[in-house]
Amino acid sequence: MKADPKGVLTGTHFLDGDHACCEGALAAGCRVAFGYPITPSTEVVERIASRLPEVGGVFLQMEDEIASSIAIQGAVWGGARSMTVSSGPGISLMMEHVGLAAMTETPCVFVNVQRGGPSTGLPTLPGQADMMQARWGSHGDYEIIAIAPNSPQECFDLAIHAFNLAERFRVPVMFMMDESVGHMTEKVVIPPPDAIEIEPRRFTQEPPEKYLPFAAGPDLVPPMAPIGKGYRFHVTGLTHDERGYPVMSAEAQEKLVHRLVDKIRTRADEIERSQEFMTEDAEVLLVAYGITSRVVQRTLQLARQKGIKAGLFRPVVVWPFPGKRLRELARKAKAVVVVELNYGQMVLEVERAVCGAAPVRLVPHGGGALHDPEQVLKVVEEVAR
Amino acid sequence: MKADPKGVLTGTHFLDGDHACCEGALAAGCRVAFGYPITPSTEVVERIASRLPEVGGVFLQMEDEIASSIAIQGAVWGGARSMTVSSGPGISLMMEHVGLAAMTETPCVFVNVQRGGPSTGLPTLPGQADMMQARWGSHGDYEIIAIAPNSPQECFDLAIHAFNLAERFRVPVMFMMDESVGHMTEKVVIPPPDAIEIEPRRFTQEPPEKYLPFAAGPDLVPPMAPIGKGYRFHVTGLTHDERGYPVMSAEAQEKLVHRLVDKIRTRADEIERSQEFMTEDAEVLLVAYGITSRVVQRTLQLARQKGIKAGLFRPVVVWPFPGKRLRELARKAKAVVVVELNYGQMVLEVERAVCGAAPVRLVPHGGGALHDPEQVLKVVEEVAR
Amino acid sequence: MKQRVELKIGGFGGQGVILAGMIMGRGAAIHDGLDATLTQSFGPEARGGACSAQVVLSPDRNLYPCVSHPDILVVMSQPAYDKFIGEVKPGALLLYEESLVKPEPLPPGVKAYGIPATQLAEELGRRMVLNIVMVGFLAALTDAVSLEAVKKALAESVPKGTEKLNLDAFQKGFEYGRKLVAQKK
Amino acid sequence: MKQRVELKIGGFGGQGVILAGMIMGRGAAIHDGLDATLTQSFGPEARGGACSAQVVLSPDRNLYPCVSHPDILVVMSQPAYDKFIGEVKPGALLLYEESLVKPEPLPPGVKAYGIPATQLAEELGRRMVLNIVMVGFLAALTDAVSLEAVKKALAESVPKGTEKLNLDAFQKGFEYGRKLVAQKK
Amino acid sequence: MTQPRNPVEPFLRMDRMPHIWCPGCGIGVVVNCFARAMLESKTDIDSVQVVSGIGCTGRIAGYLRMDSYHTTHGRAIPFATGLKTARPDMKVVVFSGDGDLVAIGGNHLIHAARRNVDIKVICVNNFTYGMTGGQVAPTAPIESVATTSPFGVFEQPFNLAFLADSAGAVYVARWTTYHVRQLAKAMREVLQKPGFCFVEVIAPCPTIYQRRNRLGDALDAMRFYKQQSKLSEGADTRTLDIPMQGPIPVGRFVNRDRPTLLENMNTVLGKRLGAKFTPYPTGVTR
Amino acid sequence: MTQPRNPVEPFLRMDRMPHIWCPGCGIGVVVNCFARAMLESKTDIDSVQVVSGIGCTGRIAGYLRMDSYHTTHGRAIPFATGLKTARPDMKVVVFSGDGDLVAIGGNHLIHAARRNVDIKVICVNNFTYGMTGGQVAPTAPIESVATTSPFGVFEQPFNLAFLADSAGAVYVARWTTYHVRQLAKAMREVLQKPGFCFVEVIAPCPTIYQRRNRLGDALDAMRFYKQQSKLSEGADTRTLDIPMQGPIPVGRFVNRDRPTLLENMNTVLGKRLGAKFTPYPTGVTR
Amino acid sequence: MAEKEKPKKPKGEVHVNREVCKGCGFCVEFCPSHVLALDTAFNRKGYHPPVAAKPEACNGCNLCGLYCPDFAIFGVRLGKAEEDSDEG
Amino acid sequence: MAEKEKPKKPKGEVHVNREVCKGCGFCVEFCPSHVLALDTAFNRKGYHPPVAAKPEACNGCNLCGLYCPDFAIFGVRLGKAEEDSDEG
C-alpha cells in the first residue's frame, strides 16, 4: 500500500529529529494521536498538534501519559493508526499500557525521546538508559520491537518503519530516540507518497460468523476485524482464547502468551536490522546504536587513522537484538567494545550474544552529553594492544 | 537495633505468605503503609489495615498505585519505615516512583505478589514474569535490590531483611513474592522482638550547618537527616549535587548516578544471598528461585533417585544476581538448567554469568500453575545424558 | 506420621472448603508438630464451580508444596468430584457429601465413604457448617492429624462466638464417621 | 567547501541564537547542497545564561554531529564568550557583539571581529533582530555558506510578515562586515 | 409456535453463560436495562461500542455481544475517548464500577466530563470493590466496613452525581437496580444525547458489601432501594449524598446542552483556520 | 547600623540565587507572600515541610530554605499525604502549578480534598505549562493559544476554585500576584487552618503565556489583574470561571470546618475499637 | 420450559431457564401480578428457581426478565407479536 | 546599596540589589509612594533596575519587596526596630 498523500510533506527540509519523527508518523498514516508534553519529546506533539488539523486528523493533549497511552489503543481499534510520545518519567507511566498493547495485539507506536535519568534526571539532556525498560518495563512475559534512529532522516524513515512493523506483527513498537537526535536539525528528504510503502492493516477475510479474533495462522499474527461491521469481537487484557474470551488457566496462558512471544522471537530474522562499518577485517568490534553510533563513527575514523582495525556494528532495530550476526563478527574480533549512554544496558545483551567469544568491554557514560570520541578511542587502543 | 515489640507477633502461627509478609513488615518497624488492592496481593494490605491501628500505625488505601508508591516515600522522609504492595498491573504503574526512590535514595519496600501476565493476565494464578521489570522497569540507570521468598516463613523473615537492606543501602527493595507463595499457608515462627535485628536508619551525626545530604563516604551511602530539626535539606528527582541541589550537567550526572549504581554493584557481595542443595558434586546444575525452587527440590529428589548428580542453586536475593558463585558451580557442571515461571528472564542473567562454561537450558512455563517436577526431570535426564 | 500425606478438599466456592483445609493444616502444623502446607485454588472458581484446598502433611520439612496425587480426597460438590477424582493415588481414601455427590465412576481401589453432611448440618440449624461436619468425618476416618490437634485448630479458626456450633458440627461428623468405621469392621 | 567547518553561536536565551544557527544550517543543507547538522544546548540555560547553537557543515555525510572545536565562534553575550572561547580551534574566527562582549582574554591566533549589532538592530527599531544582524555579519566574514543560500534560508526561517525587517537587519550586518573586511585589508 | 427467546439474548454472548456474577448481583440487571434501552431505541447494535475497565462491572464488556473492550483498571474512559475520536460515528458506552471510574480512574472522569467527550458512562456503584473482595471504595459510606477499613471507613465518600455534574457532564442521573424501567429510559436517553453523560446505578453486591455490612441479601437490598429511594428529579446535585443505609436520592439531575469536544474543536479551528480547515466528523446531529 | 537584610532571605536558599524564573514571572511573588505569611504568623520554619511537583512552580521547593521535596509531576499531594501521615505534627505545604496539580495530578487533588487530608495546597495558575514551554493546561481559556493547541484551545477549562470546593476542600481562595497582602493573609490563614486548603494564585507567565497570547509583559498582566479582579468573597464557587482576559473573581470563597482525615480516623476507630485503640496524633488542636 | 398449563385467556407467558437461575428471588418479589414463587426443589447448582404459581395472572410484561440478573426468566405477551411495553 | 542621600525625615529606606534585578518594573509600578523609577542604565545582565527617584518619600512599607519576584529589593522602616506592618 502506498502512503496517503495528505500526510506526506514531500520535499527537502531542514528538520530536527522530533519534527521529522512527526512527519514520519503522518506519512505512515497516523491521523489520531494523543500525548502529554515532556521535555525533550514535546516538539513531536507540538508539531503533530499543528499538522493533524491540516490533514483531517485529531491530536488531543490528554490529562496525563496513562490516558495518552491507552487512548491511542482505543483509536487503533477504531481503525486509526496512532501513536503517543513521551520521555523518561512519562514512558514509565505508560508501562501498564505497553503490556496491554502486547497482550491485546494492538499495533501502535510509543515514541521515547530519551533524556538523562533516572527519575526527573536531566530533562534537557540526552541519555540512552531506557533501553532495557523498553524491553522489560511492563510486567509479565511479552515481546516488543524497538528501533533506534540516529539522525533526523532516520527519525522520518524509521518512524514509518515502526508503524509498518507494528501493523505487520500487531505489537507495540518502541521508537527509541534521544534528546540529541530529537533536537538535532539536519536535512530530511521526504519522498513522494508513492515511494513510501505502507503496511496495510491486516484485516480478516472471514465473515463474522467464521472469524476468530485471536486465532493465528503460521505467521502467528491473527488478522483484525473492522468495528461496527458485525464482528462483535471482544478484546481483553486477561488471558484469552482464540475467541478473545477470558480463560483462567495455565493452558490458555501457554497457548496465548507463548504465541505472543514467539511471533517476535521466531520471526526475529524478518525484523532485525543492523548496519556494519568496516567490519570485514575488524579486530576491535565497536557496538553502538542511536546517536552514539554516530559518535563512534568518529572513533572509527580516528582508530583507522592510527592503523587499528576497528569496525562498528550498529543495531538499528535494537529489540529483538541482532545477536546472531554480532556473534559471528565477535568470533573474528580480538575484543568487543560497547559504547552506550548509560552504565551498561545493551552491553548485557552483547555479552550474552558474544558468549565468551571475545572479551566485551563497556564504555559507559551517564548521559547528559555524548561520548567524547577520543575517550572511546583510548579504550579501543587499549583493547587493540 | 532490636525490633519494637509492639509490632512483633511472637509465636507460632499458621499463616499464608501474604499475611506473613505483613507481619514481617510490622516486625521490621513499618508503621505507615499505603496501598491499593489487587489480586493476589490484597491480603497483605488487608492484614496491615487491620493490624496497624493496633500498633499505633496508619494504613491508607490510596486512590491508586501511583499515589501509594509515592505516599510511602513521603512517609519515609517523615521518618517512618514504609512499604506498598501490589501485583502486575499495579506494579507497572509504580515504575516512575521506583526510579524516584532510587534517585532520592529513599529506603522503602515494594512488595510484588506476582501473578500471570502480561497485562491483566491471570489475576488469581502464579507467575514469575516480573523479574526483569523489577530490575529494569523504570527509566534511566539505577539499581535496586530484589528478594524472592519461597515460603510463608521466608515471607516473614525476608520482609524484615528487605526493610533492613533498604535502610542500609538507601534503595528501594523489591520483594518478589508470587501468588503461590502469597496464598500458601504454613507454619510461621515469629521470634521474640529481641531476636529480631533491625537496621536503624542511618542518620547523620553532623550538625545542620555541616551536613551535606547527598555526600557519601566510602560506603557510598549518605546518611539521612531528621526532618523539622533545622537541616532544611532539599530532595529532588533531578540530577543533584551533594547538597541535593539540581545541577544540569553530565558531570553531576556522572558523580551522582554512578554512585547510585556503584553503591549496589561494588557492594554486591554484602547483599547477595543464595542457597545450594547438593551442588558439591552436581553435574546438572538446576537454577530456580522463589516458589519454583521448591518445585525443583522435588525434581532434585527424583533425579538423585535415578542416580543423576543434580544440584540446585537458588538465588534468594535475586538482584543483584549472584553470578560469580553461579559461574563457579557451572564450571563444574555438564549443564545448567534454569527453571522459572516465565518464558525466559533470569535465564538471561544465568547465560551471562555462565558465559559458555556449560550449556544453559531453560524450562519455561507461562505461569498459571507451577512446573510439574516430572517435566523438569525429563529435561534433567536429557542434559545429563 | 511416617510419611508425606496429601489431602485435597473440594467443593463449591462458599462452602468453606478453604476453612476446612485451614483447620487440618493448622492442627498438623501448630498442634501436631508436623510440617503442613495449605494451598488453595483461588479465583473466579471461588464464586461457584470447583474450588479446592490442598494440604500436604509431612513429618519433616515439606519442600514441594503441591498436591499432585491426593492420598485423601474430600468432596462436597459434584463438579469437585468430577474434576479431582482422576488425580487420586491408587488406594486413596474418598470422603463425600452424599446428597451432593454421586461418586461415579469410582476408580478401582479407592475407599469411598459418604456422609449426609448437609442434613447433619441442617439439623444444627446452620447449613453453613457443612464443611465442619466434613472435617469431623475426616478426623474420624484418618489419623493424619490427631483428633486433639484438629479440635484445637477448629476452635482457633472459627469466628469468636461460633465455637460451640462448630464443635457440635464437628462432633456430628466425627460420630457419624466412627459409626461407619465400626459398621464396616 | 572542501572540509568540515564547525560553527558555534552563543548568547543569552531569548537572543535568537538558535534561529541564527538554523538559518546557517538551512542555507547550507537546503540551498548549498552541503551536509549540515545543527545542534543546540537546550534547557534552563535557554532562560538566561549561556545558550548555544552549533552547526557542523561538511561537503559529505557528516556522521559525527558535535562541535568540539569551532572554526567559527559567534557570541552575543559575555557569559557565552567566557564559556566557549576556550573551545575554539587555533586560528579560529571570532565574531562578537561589541557592546555586550569584551573578548578578553583572547587566545593567540584567533581572528576577532566586533560589531555593534544591538545598536544596528535598534536603528531598525527592533532590538530583537540583533541575531539577524549577526548572521549578516557572519555571512560577510566567511563563505562557509554562500550568501545566496543564507538569504534564502533567512527568508524561509523568519515569521511571515517580518521578512523585510529581517533582510534589512541582515543587510546591515553584512555591510558592516564587508566594510570591516575592506578596512582590514 | 417457535420456542420464544429471551429478548435480551441477541445482546449477549450466550456462549459465555453462565456469567461469573454472584447470585443476586445487580450487574446483570444493568445489562438487562441496557439491552432494553437498545431495543426500545432501535439502536443498531453495530453502532455501539462497549468499553469497560476492570472489576465485576468491568466484565460487562465480555458479556455483551457487541464490539467490546475490557481494558485496564481505571482507564475505560481514555480508551473510549480514543475510540470515539477515531470513529465519531460510533456510540461509545463505558460500563464500569465506582472504584474503577472514580478511585483510580477519577482523573479521567473529570477531564472527560470537562471536555465533554461524547461518551456515555454507566457507573455501577455497589459502595465497594467487588472483584477484589470488598476494599474501601471512594463511595463507601462512613463507618461501613471494608476489608481495608476493617474498623469502619473513615473517609468522606464522593457524591458521584455531584462530582460528574461539577466536572461538566451534560447528563447526570442516578437510579438503583430496583428502578429497571427508569434505568432503561435513562440509558435510552443517553444513547441519544450528545456529550458526556453519566448514569450512576446503585446495585446490590450481596456477596461482599451486603454480607460484610450485615445488610442482608440481594433481595433485602432491592427492597431497601424500593423503600428508601427518594425521587429527586432535577435536584441540586450538592444534596445527593447517600448516607449509610439512609435514603437514596434518585432521578435525572442534570440534562443540559453543551457542544461536545469535537464540536468545540471544529468551531475553534474553523474560526482560526477558515476555509483551510475541513471540519472533523463529530457524530453529532443537532 | 548593620547592613539591613531582605526579610525574605531567611526563608530562601540564597546560595541558589539567582533563580531560574523568568523576568516578571509571578512565582517569585508567591514565594515572597509565603515568607511574609510565615513571618507574620511567627510559624517556626522547621515546623513546615514544603512539597512540590514538577514545573516552574514546582521549583519553589528548591528555593525555600526548609525541608523541601521536589517530587514527580503531579504527585506532590500524595507525597505530602504520606509525609503528613508519618508526621502529623508538621505543617505540610504543597506548591505547584495548575498543570501539575490538576492535569496529571487531578485525581490526587480531588481525593485528598474529599478525605480532608490536612495539607495546604498553593496552586500557581498561569493558564499554561510554563516549564515545558506553553502547552494547553486544564485552565487554559477557550481560544487561547498553546503550543499543543496552536489554533486555539477548544476544551472547557476547569474552574479550580469550584473543583476544589466540590471535592471537599475546607478553605478555598483565589488571588492574583497583584494581591500580595491578601495572598499573604490567605497563606497565614491556611497555615493555621486544619484540613485540606486550596489557594489558587493567578500569576503572570510573561515568557510563555503572555507572549504567545500577545498579552504584553508581566507588568501588563499585573495591571490587568489590578483592573480586572473582582472581589467576590464568599461567592458561589460555580460562578468563578475566568474568561479569556475577562474579569477575575478573587477572594476567599470557602472557609468551613470539617474533621480532618486523621481526626475522622480516630473517631471511627475509637468508636469501633474502644479503649483498645490509642488515638493517632492528628496535629490538630481545636 | 414454558409452563405447562395455561388456563383461560392468559395475556402472557413466563419462561424460566431453571438451571441458569441463582435463586435471588427478584422476579418473585417484583412481578406485578404475583405470578411467581420459588420452587422448593433445587436446581443442579443448588438454587431454588421460580415457578409460575399463578400462570394465568401473567400479563407478559417481562418485568421479571428486566430484573433477572442471570437472564434466566422472561415473559412474553401472547397474541400480539412481540410487542414491547414501555411505560418508561 | 542603600540610597545615598536621605533628605529630611524619611520614614523608610529602600534597598536594591541591582545585579539580581530583572527589570520587571513591579516595584516601580506598585510602590504606593512612587519612590522608584527604572534606571536608564543596564545592570550586568542587561536589565534596568530600579532606583529611588524620590527616596524621601519612602515609608519603608516593603511593598516593593513583597512584589519583587527576584528578591532584589526591599524597604525597611527607619527608627523603629524592624517592625512589620500589616494591614492584611
Ligand SMILES: Cc1ncc(C[n+]2csc(CCOP(=O)(O)OP(=O)(O)O)c2C)c(N)n1
Ligand atoms: C492497576 C490495577 N490496580 C488494581 C487492580 C485490581 N482490581 C481489579 S478490580 C478492582 C476494583 C473493582 O471495584 P469496582 O471498580 O468498584 O468494581 P466492582 O468489582 O465493584 O464492580 C481492583 C482494585 C487492577 N486490576 N489493576
Ligand SMILES: Cc1ncc(C[n+]2csc(CCOP(=O)(O)OP(=O)(O)O)c2C)c(N)n1
Ligand atoms: C510524568 C511527567 N510528565 C510530564 C513531565 C513534563 N513536565 C514537566 S513540568 C510540566 C508542566 C508544568 O506546568 P504547570 O504544572 O502548570 O507548572 P508551571 O511550569 O506552569 O509552573 C510537564 C508536563 C514530567 N516531568 N513528568
Ligand code: SF4
Ligand atoms: S462480588 Fe459483588 S459485585 Fe461482584 S459479582 Fe459478586 S455480588 Fe456482584
Ligand code: SF4
Ligand atoms: S516560563 Fe512562565 S512560569 Fe516559567 S519561569 Fe518563565 S514566566 Fe515563570
Ligand code: SF4
Ligand atoms: S520588582 Fe524586583 S526584579 Fe522587578 S524591577 Fe523591581 S527590583 Fe527589579
Ligand code: SF4
Ligand atoms: S518600601 Fe514601600 S515606599 Fe519604600 S520603595 Fe518600597 S514600596 Fe515604595
